[in-house]
Amino acid sequence: MxxxxxxxxxxxxxxxxxxxxxxxxxxxxxxxxxxxxxxxxxDRHDGDTRHHGVWDVDNFSAPETAEMSPEEAERMLGARGVYTRHIARFHDMQCLKPGYEHQSLDVERFTEDFGMEPGQVGLLDDNITRIDITCHDNPLERGSILFIKDEDTLITLWEGVFFQMHRSSGSPMPAR
Structure with missing residues (x-):
């Protein structure tokens, strides 16, 4: 050869x-x-995946300017949020193939956007991470804005009420 x-x-x-x-x-x-x-x-992988997991609502902060009444907010206690690469789900709403946009906010910007200081809802004043969830198939009205409080706590905003969620599981269960 x-x-x-x-x-x-x-x-x-x-x-x-x-x-x-x-x-x-x-x-x-x-x-x-x-x-x-x-x-x-x-393999479209988000860099920051601290919000991925199964989360349960266990507390809320309802300022006087909130559109939702405290009674309605109380009924949301126990609601479940699931956030993964493939699905974003909060209570009875979900979307497939969610996009997660991370941004850092300072105290001034948070106060300007939400009419209260971050400490009033339990967020640290020096490092606020906001995550906006976009959906390709169906807009997610509830649970579409997340704030990372710590590794095991998220805060979501809906109708002016800040709901605190604690991690229930690191490996999300499939949505049914």
Whole structure:
């Protein structure tokens, strides 16, 4: 078997000379790069996934300006939120393929946006992470804004009421 300068391989098989061009070596690195790009596109992974999990509402803070009454807010105690790469669900609303947009807020911006200081709802004043959830199939009205209080506590806002949720599980159960 011999290879010439153009990449052709010549060899004899039962008295017949066969010439073939081996393309694979030339495209080996391109194929590998293509495979890595495809795999990277398939695994759309958020950098900050602290909000992923199953969460249960256990407390709320209802300022006087809230649209929801304290009685309605109290009925939300025990509601469940599920946030993963594939689903965002809060109480009786859900969306598939959610997008999570993270942004940092300072005290001034939080107070300006929500009419109260972050400490009034249990958030640390120096580091506020807001997560806005976007849905491609169905808008998520409830539970579409999250604030990270700590690794095991989220706060969500709905109709002016801040609901505190504690982590129930790190590995979410499938939505039914």
């Amino acid at each position: 011999q290879q010439d300068r153009n990449g052709f391989t010549k060899w004899r098989k039962k008295g017949v000379q066969v010439t073939e061009k081996k393309l694979f070596p030339r495209f080996k690195s391109l194929g590998l790069v293509g495979l890595l790009l495809i795999l990277g596109a398939c």
